[in-house]
Amino acid sequence: MERLKTEEGLLALRERLCLEQREEEKPEIRVCCGTGCSAAGGPEVLEAFSEEAEKQDLTVKLVATGCQGWCEKGPLVAIEPQDLFYQRVDPFDVPQILDLTVSRGRPIERFLYTGPTGEVTPRRDDVPFYKKQMRIILRNCGRIDAGSIYDAIRVGGYEALAKVLSNMTPEEVVDTIKRSGLRGRGGAGFPSGVKWEFCRAEKGKVKYLICNGDEGDPGAFMDRSVLEGDPHSIIEGMAIAAYAIGNIAMGFIYVRAEYPLAVTSLRRAIHQAEQLGLLGEDILGSGFSLKIEIKKGAGAFVCGEETGLMASIEGKRGMPRSRPPFPAQSGLWGKPSNINNVKTFASVPVIINRGAEWYNSIGTERSKGTQVFALTGKVKNTGLIELPMGTTIREIVYDIGDGILDNKKCKAIQIGGPSGGCIPEELFDTPIDFDSLTSAGAMMGSGGLVVMDESDCMVDIARFFLTFTQAESCGKCPPCRIGTYQMLKTLERIVKGEGQPGDIEYLETLGKEIKATSLCGLGQTAPNPVLTTIRYFREEYEAHIHDKYCPAHVCTALGRYRIIDEECLLCGLCKDVCEVQAVTVGRKRFFIDTDKCDGCGSCLAVCPSEAIVVERPEKKKVVA
């Protein structure tokens, strides 16, 4: 690799790479090796392609890409030049694909997407899952070989950096980002350009730039996909930010410990960029320098909070501190620091290339651009999607997600992870942007979007999230440490059937107080799942507390168990499994003695004919 010394050098390299690809005229096979597809067998498929191509004496270009998005249908394979998009490919299918599709150009229907009416869609962009998407942050994910800087340059990587270094002043860059309306993609949505301006205005010869890749929200994996699938966009975005802010002594990328593949991918990308002179000393001969170092997290959710993250980089316990002073004034090692999310940095090069006005025209009035969502849960199509701000929840769940699994009824979505909230089906026409979600009691958060159906219990979901935040609370401030503990204990009582009148009001008061008085974002948002479920599903809480009944039949300790004689096969499994001998045998039938039954749910799980039902107990009559 030869160092590039000028902008022209970069452009010439890109031209040469494009030309080479055109002249090669090799069929290209892109196999998704993102985390989802890897688990489904992507790397095995790739290996099979390489072996089989040798056997059949074919010259093909094999590319292992990052996440292509549609994890549900993995392993995914894209084939050029026919522009075919194959799903659920098995290594055994590879010889046939090479023979029919690659050599003879014939598509194989069974790998293509077939719609509900039976029509076959060969092209990726025509598949309903991709049709409505607008891929800006994920523009290169799944399109390029993440391990090759040349692939990144060929599709326009580092062009924005070259443009910034040779034609723009730092003030112009900050101004462009401000005008674009880009808001931080980490969840809170603070305008990025303003943040840069604050840090730029601070005096000091030493400043730090940090990329927050500590994606801790359960149910979110978009940062991971970008880190693994398109690391060069992040590096380029960081370099542009460093130039705009000025005096950046060092850039750090903080990556979550659970993402080993992301660390490898980034490390390789940084090394390649340094070799080509796109990172390190004297970038593209402009005199501007930036060094980037990777910091691995060690598994603490609270380190996603900016001050906690900085404490962790310093090698301390990752405990947040009170602000002000803001990181822009006194951050890492007391120096002015700027911290942005992975997706924010990945958006920057596109904005520079295509202009602030273009970006500003996408989205809603106060939330510009696109947002990446991880669509998961009880929905037919799971995966990673990117949509313009302002898309409604209904479009996401029903058009892109293709509705609910097993055609059940949708109940709610949970957005924003443990800091977010549940939004009921009635509000599915809400356009998603930072402000509309906040007013619905939820939060954009990282963009994890979990779909829940009628068989999910909202009280149990609230308890689940609180268990998580309670365990991850760093313990520094009492509202979060003690308050979430008290809320959790109350919820645990409710799901065990020991709820008391007044519990709902207690949870509401406590939740509001924790929100108002906690030190950092974790505590300030931790009650959200509880408060939103109470707000929209109060009747479920009431059923749990007053009727001792769980309408979704999730909380097994609640409700009265009964065996329906007509369905019962008389196998006796329920009797064998019952630990409190509540199942008794009568003449050709089984009974459950409700006085003995402790509601463990074992009989429900073993019954082969689903003859056991959980019913709403009759209210005990008060004897005067």
Added chain:
Amino acid sequence: MSVEIQFNEVAARIEPLLTNYEGQQGILISLLQDAQTEFGYLPEDVVGIIADRLDLSPVQIYGVASFYSQFYFEPRGRNVIKVCIGTACHIRGSSAILERLEKELDVKDGETTPDMEFTLETVNCVGCCGLAPVIVANERVVRKKEHQKVVARLKSQGGK
């Protein structure tokens, strides 16, 4: 005597890790991560030596290490099975998987079998929510149809 030899051996293995970070700030967490990769967990001796070399008290190091879920102070099994209990996995039934594995291995979440073959853990999210519910065996995500067989397969591989 044997204890002393062990101690020297531990010290010799830590030394090269330390040289990587000479003259750098904020190295404690990275150093502990390296030490854990080397030893599999953080034995008391290792903490003591690192404390000595960084001029910190062992308490300070335990304070940092115990804050993060990634550090272990007990040896772990040859095979580590992690059950994801993230949101998507939770609503698609991860608790049943955890229960089944707890029964199969006869250990509770976070424990290691007495023969040091298996450690069972939970993890908050591994970022494969599209495949929920997910389990990770020795850093590899296990396909849903192989969930039932995972313990048997690891046993037959002899802990590789």
